[in-house]
Amino acid sequence: MSVQTLKYFVNGQWKDSAADKWLDIYDPSIGEVIAKAPTCTPEEVEEAVQAAAAAFITWSRTPVMKRVKVLYRFRDLLEKNIDELTYIVAREHGKVLAEARGDILKVIEPVELACGVPAMMMGESLQDTSSGYDTVLYREPLGVFAGIAPFNFPGMIPMGWMAPLCIAAGNTMVLKASSMTPMTTMRIIELWQEAGLPAGVLNAVTCSRHEAEILLTHPEIKGVSFVGSTNVGLHIYKTAAAHGKRVQALCEAKNHGLVLEDAALERTARGIINSSFGCAGERCMALPVIVAQESIADELARLLVKFARELKIGRAYDKDSTLGPLVTKEHRDSVVRWIETGVKEGAALLLDGRGKTAEGYENGFYLGATIFDNVTEDMSVGSEEIFGPVLCIKRVKNFEEGLEIMNNNPFANGSVIYTNSGYWAREFASRTHGGMVGVNVGIPVPVGLFPFTGHKRSFFGDLHVLGKDGVRFFTETKAVTTTWFDEEEMKNTVVDTWEGSVGGS
Numbered sequence: 158m159s160v161q162t163l164k165y166f167v168n169g170q171w172k173d174s175a176a177d178k179w180l181d182i183y184d185p186s187i188g189e190v191i192a193k194a195p196t197c198t199p200e201e202v203e204e205a206v207q208a209a210a211a212a213f214i215t216w217s218r219t220p221v222m223k224r225v226k227v228l229y230r231f232r233d234l235l236e237k238n239i240d241e242l243t244y245i246v247a248r249e250h251g252k253v254l255a256e257a258r259g260d261i262l263k264v265i266e267p268v269e270l271a272c273g274v275p276a277m278m279m280g281e282s283l284q285d286t287s288s289g290y291d292t293v294l295y296r297e298p299l300g301v302f303a304g305i306a307p308f309n310f311p312g313m314i315p316m317g318w319m320a321p322l323c324i325a326a327g328n329t330m331v332l333k334a335s336s337m338t339p340m341t342t343m344r345i346i347e348l349w350q351e352a353g354l355p356a357g358v359l360n361a362v363t364c365s366r367h368e369a370e371i372l373l374t375h376p377e378i379k380g381v382s383f384v385g386s387t388n389v390g391l392h393i394y395k396t397a398a399a400h401g402k403r404v405q406a407l408c409e410a411k412n413h414g415l416v417l418e419d420a421a422l423e424r425t426a427r428g429i430i431n432s433s434f435g436c437a438g439e440r441c442m443a444l445p446v447i448v449a450q451e452s453i454a455d456e457l458a459r460l461l462v463k464f465a466r467e468l469k470i471g472r473a474y475d476k477d478s479t480l481g482p483l484v485t486k487e488h489r490d491s492v493v494r495w496i497e498t499g500v501k502e503g504a505a506l507l508l509d510g511r512g513k514t515a516e517g518y519e520n521g522f523y524l525g526a527t528i529f530d531n532v533t534e535d536m537s538v539g540s541e542e543i544f545g546p547v548l549c550i551k552r553v554k555n556f557e558e559g560l561e562i563m564n565n566n567p568f569a570n571g572s573v574i575y576t577n578s579g580y581w582a583r584e585f586a587s588r589t590h591g592g593m594v595g596v597n598v599g600i601p602v603p604v605g606l607f608p609f610t611g612h613k614r615s616f617f618g619d620l621h622v623l624g625k626d627g628v629r630f631f632t633e634t635k636a637v638t639t640t641w642f643d644e645e646e647m648k649n650t651v652v653d654t655w656e657g658s659v660g661g662s
Contacts, residue, residue: 158189158191160190160191160192160193161191161192161193161340162192162193163182163192163193163194163195163339163340163343163363164195164343165195165197165201165205165361165362165363166343166346166359166360166361166362167201167204167205167208167357167360167362168204168208168211168212168356168357168360169350169355169356169357170356172201174195174196174197174198174201175198175200175201176195176196176197176198176201177196178195178196178365179193179194179195179196180193180194180195180196180336180337180363181193182194182249182337182338182339182340183249183337183484183485183486183522184248184249185250185251185473185481185482185483185484185485185521185522186247186248186251186471186472186473186474186481186482186515186518186521187472187518187520187521188486188518188520188521188522189520191248191249192249192340194334194336194339194363195363195364196336196363196364196365196368197362197363197364197368198368199368199371201362201364202331202362202364202368202369202371202372203371203375205331205360205361205362206301206331206360206371206372206375206377206378207377208356208357208360209301209329209330209331209357209358209360209377210300210301210329210377211357212329212355212356212357212358213298213300213301213328213329215355216324216327216328216329216355216357216358217297217298217300217327217328218327219327221274221275221278221325221326221327222275224274224324224325224327225271225272225274225275225325226353227324227349227352227353227354228268228271228272228321228324228325228352229272230351230352230353231268231348231349231352231354232265232268232269232272234348234351234352235261235264235265235268235345235348236265238348239258239261239262239265241344242261242312242341242344242345243257243258243260243261244257244474245340245341245344246260246261246311246312246338246341247473247474247481248340248473248474249311249337249338249339249340249341250308250309250311250337250338250341250473250484251437251473251481251482251483251484251522252436252437252473252481253471253473253478253479253480253481254473254474254475254476254478256435256436256481257473260310260311260312260313260341261312261313263310263312263313263317263605264312264313264316264317264345265317266317266604266605267317267318267321267322267605267623268317268321269605270321270322270605270606270623270624270627271321271322271324271325272325274322274325274326274628277625277628278296278326278628278632279296280293280294280295280296280634281293281294282294286638286657286658287657287658287659288657289640289641289646289657290638290639290640290657290658291638291639291640292636292637292638292639293636293637293639294634294635294636294637295634295635295636295637296326296628296632296633296634296635297327297632297633297634297635298326298327298328298631298632299328299379299380299403299631299632299633300328300329300377300378300379301328301329301330301331301377301378301379302319302323302328302329302330302331302378302379302380302381302382302631303330303331303332303333303372303373303378303380303381303382304319304320304323304330304331304332304333304381304382304383305333305369305372305381305382305383305384305385305393306319306332306333306334306335306342306384307335307384307385308335308336308337308338308439308484309338309436309439309440309441309484309544310440311334311335311338311339311340311341311342312341312342312345314384315332315334315335315342316341316342316345317605318382318384318609318622318623318627319332319382319622320332320349320359322623322627322628322630322631323382323631324354324358324359326628326631326632327632328379328631329357329358329359329360330358330359330360331360331361331362331372331378332359332360332361332362333361333362333363333364333369333372334361334362334363335363336363336364336365337484337485338484339361339363342361343361346359346361366389370396373393373396373397373400373402374396374397374400376400378397378402379402379403380397380402380403380404380405380630380631381393381397381402381403381404381405381406382404382405382622382630383404383405383406383407384406384407384408384441385407385408386408386409387408387409387568387614387615389408390406390407390408390617391406391408391617393406393617394406394617394618403618403620403630404617404618405616405618405619405620405621405622405630406616406617406618407441407609407611407615407616407621407622408441408568408611408614408615408616408617409441409542409568409614409615410441410442410443410542410568410569410570410571410611410615411445411446411539411540411541411542411566411568412442412443412444412445412446412568412570412571412572412573412591413444413446413447413448413551413562413563413566413572413573414429414432414444414446414447414448414572414573414574414575414595414599415448415553415556415559415560415563415572415573415574415575415576415585416429416447416448416449416450416453416457416574416575416576417450417556417574417575417576417578417581418450418452418453419576419577419578420453420575420576420577420597421575421577421597422453422456422457422460423460425457425575425597426457426460426461426464427464428575428597428598428599429444429447429461429548429599430461430464430465430468430526431599431600432444432573432599432600433445433447433526433546433548433599434465434468434480434526434546434548435600437480437481437482437483437524437545437546438492438543438544438545438546438547439483439484439488439544439545441542441570441611441615442570442571442593442600442601442602443544443600444548444571444573444599444600445542445543445547445548445549446532446539446548446549446550446551447461447548447549447550447551448551448552448553448559448562448563449550449551449552449553450552450553450554450555450556450559451552451553451554454530454550454552457550458507458528458530458550461507461528461548461550462507462508462528465508465526465528465548466508466526467479468480468525468526470513470514470515470523470525471515471518472515472518472521478515480525480526480546482515482521482522482523482524483522483523483524483545484522485522486522488522488544488545489522489523489524489545491545492524492543492544492545492546492547493511493524495538495543495545495547496509496510496511496527496547498537498538499529499532499536499538499547499549502535502536502537502538503533503536504529504530504531504532504533504536504538504539504549505529505530505531506527506528506529507528507529507530508525508526508527508528509525509527510524510525510526510527510546510547511524511525511527512525513525524545524546525546526546526548527545527546527547527548528547528548528549528550529547529548529549529550530550530552531550531552532549532550532551533551534551534562534565536549539551540566542568556581556584556585560585560588560589563589563590563591564588564589564590566590567613567614568613568614568615569590569591569592569611569612569613569614569615570591570592570593570611570612570615570616571591571592571593571594571595571600571601571602571611572585572589572590572591572593572594572595573591573594573595573596573598573599573601574586574589574594574595574596574597575597576596576597582596590612590613591612592610592611592612592615592616593609593610593611603624605623605624606623606624607623607624608620608621608622608623608624608625608626608627609621609622609623609624610626638657638658640657
């Protein structure tokens with residue numbers, strides 16, 4: 158099998174890197190290297206920043222209606238090439254085909270949102286704020302933004318959450334693509350080119366944390382959008398904010414789902430399987446913990462084990478696979494160690510995914526669905542992010558005990574309740590700490606019209622990705638107050654201290 162050598166993208170050109178270190182990109186379904194990505198040098202990262210800064214001068218002054226025409230063409234190209242992009246995601250990441258296609262659909266959705274930026278950037282105005290004075294509020298682009306993307310959604314996050322609103326609003330971007338899954342991003346950049354995006358507006362590198370640190374302190378960078386671990390996110394937030402930059406840092410999660418005794422149990426169990434083991438658990442909106450009311454916990458556990466055993470482990474790009482591999486051997490081994498930790502901590506192992514593989518592809522990075530029962534609050538397996546196909550069941554007496562357990566967790570991306578009671582659903586939505594709440598919805602990610610609203614240690618910053626928050630993050634407001642002198646005012650020798658800026662004067 159030939160191994161592709163990847164390039165970096167600066168000022169509209171694909172360039173060979175002078176890197177002395179290269180990153181292996183795997184097909185996790187078969188465990189073989191399919192590409193090598195450069196650890197771009199500091200000089201190459203600087204080159205990308207300078208290209209973006211130069212492009213901002215022209216792009217920011219391009220009429221917004223003209224900017225979004227590029228996005229309309231880009232959207233059409235995404236739809237035209239969705240099958241190819243789906244395969245690339247499946248091949249380099251390990252998502253099964255339905256999940257990989259969803260990754261690309263979640264690129265298209267924010268692009269469609271960004272096509273509406275002309276309306277969302279509209280400002281406000283008021284005539285005669287004082288006599289003869291009018292004030293207009295504009296939204297303007299800021300400059301160069303940095304996007305630092307994770308491995309788990311190589312399409313949706315860099316090319317859906319980060320680039321479209323940034324670019325449509327008139328900014329430019331330097332994107333640090335994931336070092337594990339850069340091929341989807343690079344192929345989508347080619348579609349940006351085909352759509353007519355001017356050189357320098359979007360630039361992309363692959364590099365280590367050392368080179369990425371440049372983006373956090375560089376004077377040309379006005380803001381940083383990051384998705385990844387909490388420790389790294391907190392560092393990025395502190396460092397970039399200390400250098401006067403806007404930051405949105407989306408971090409870890411340990412989402413819990415509360416199952417009450419009145420829930421539609423079989424449908425609930427199927428929803429939990431999808432939420433817990435979809436994308437092999439490698440998503441921050443997975444549902445890795447179920448808090449079950451004791452009266453139905455035994456039956457729910459039985460159903461979960463039954464349905465989990467129906468998942469078919471296989472190569473990500475095989476049509477009948479429903480559980481693909483993990484992204485790398487190192488990550489697979491990390492999840493295995495978490496399973497061993499759960500056993501040592503005394504959790505009841507109902508279903509063990511260790512040692513499972515796809516027949517004929519034993520070198521792939523596979524792990525079967527794993528379910529722990531009787532997980533207690535002193536067990537780390539039930540409180541820390543694992544990021545793999547591992548589900549923990551905690552048992553509680555009632556709603557109040559379940560809610561308390563959920564709210565004690567330091568992470569608060571999403572929280573879910575399964576119930577047929579409108580009363581308990583309303584109580585839950587009001588009192589849960591989760592930023593995205595599901596009522597009988599296991600993955601409560603809203604459509605892109607709404608922001609992705611993680612709370613607590615799942616998010617650092619003020620303005621979230623997507624929705625109106627996303628537009629505000631990539632723009633700043635400017636208020637312009639105007640007056641025009643009539644003949645009498647031209648003769649006036651005395652100017653009021655506040656020059657008409659006191660309302661009603």
